[in-house]
Amino acid sequence: MTRDATRTLARSKARSEATSARIIAAARTLFVAKNYADVTTDMIAGAAGVTKGGLYHHFPSKEQLYISMILDDLDRKRRLFEQAVAAQGNCRDRLAKLTRDFLEQPDEERKLARLVRRDINIFTGEERDRLVRAYQLALPEQIEAIIREGIEDGELAPGDPRILSWSFVALVEVVIGRYANHVLGSTEARLDHVLELFFDGAGAKPTGGTE
Amino acid sequence: MTRDATRTLARSKARSEATSARIIAAARTLFVAKNYADVTTDMIAGAAGVTKGGLYHHFPSKEQLYISMILDDLDRKRRLFEQAVAAQGNCRDRLAKLTRDFLEQPDEERKLARLVRRDINIFTGEERDRLVRAYQLALPEQIEAIIREGIEDGELAPGDPRILSWSFVALVEVVIGRYANHVLGSTEARLDHVLELFFDGAGAKPTGGTE
DNA sequence: GATACGACAGACCGGTCAGTCGGTAGGTAA
DNA sequence: TTACCTACCGACTGACCGGTCTGTCGTATC
Incomplete structure (x- = not known):
């Protein structure tokens, strides 16, 4: 194979990958806006050009396209x-940083986890289990690592890190990310509340009725 | 109209209402198990006899049937x-009782809120808004009333009840009701954890590093 | 310039499903 | 007996949609 041939193949491959990426991006936008059943392959194709x-x-x-989109995001x-788990600092700061990083993602990507929960039932068997585990457990497991260290360092009271x-x-998820957008203040303020x-805790501190 | 005629009409009406109820019950079971798009009207009809x-x-x-099912549940x-809001007792106990009552509902009915979140996008405009408000806000608003009283009584630290x-x-919702079923202990134990x-709070109590 | 190949087009097919419509059964009214 | 009403049946229709199949076109190799 000559050098030109190699270059041509590479160009063709790059073009193909660009189209795949465009299709995945179009699918993501549409699936987030509607849902699996209401998005037709014609719509995705049209949006991807x-x-x-x-x-x-x-x-x-269509199903494999959906899965590809999810794996891409995961x-x-x-x-x-x-990155966040590997960061330095105390437990509270690291949780705050991780949360901020998470919330700074584009809206569309933040909505993907919800999307997966919504549409998960189109899959069955082990494929379904794999997706559920991947999505539901990704966040808590990373956070668990941080919290475990917080307990070891005495920053948190001993307890079940899970x-x-x-x-x-x-x-x-609920206070900051989902429901409360239309009800409560800014994201930063809500994050402070949640950390607090x-x-x-929410118990009255002056009287200190622990137990 | 004779008395017999009246009785007959009433009987006919009762029969009709019983059939409607059967259809709604069948729809609920099926919609909870699958989702809006995957449940056909033939399936619902068949299940309802x-x-x-x-x-x-x-x-x-089909859409109006879905809405009727939701309103029925709401x-x-x-x-x-x-009932729970009107109950006596301190804030903590009332929240515990309300939660327990909520969790004691049949599984199928507890899943309806999730169902609505999942399928909400089949509706548009004001119908959609009405359903979202009705479902999302029902629980927090009642709880807010209890918490507000808790703050007034000094059982909770002053703060935004919302x-x-x-x-x-x-x-x-998350720790008890949704994700954690396969990970954590009994419902009662988890409710205790949540109340705690x-x-x-989760901060280390001995060292008491408040501020 | 003949051959080959990969990317993509678009007409088409098979199946599915919400909704319709003409009917029937069984009771009531005149 | 006729006319009527309500609950319900079930065959049918029309639209839609996932997936297929037969190309076409640009590019590259020989």
């Missing part, structure tokens, strides 16, 4: 989280 | 919550 035939040239089925999320990590995720509640 | 024609005799469309939930009610809902965390 190809036809249905072109789409099926790159992906064997990869980026994992990198984000690994319960604590789930609790923290719950607070972040998580570390210090 | 009527044909599709019969179903369309009682409901003008009605029962509202009664449950009103943030606190959303936080409590978050903890209950909510009222006392």
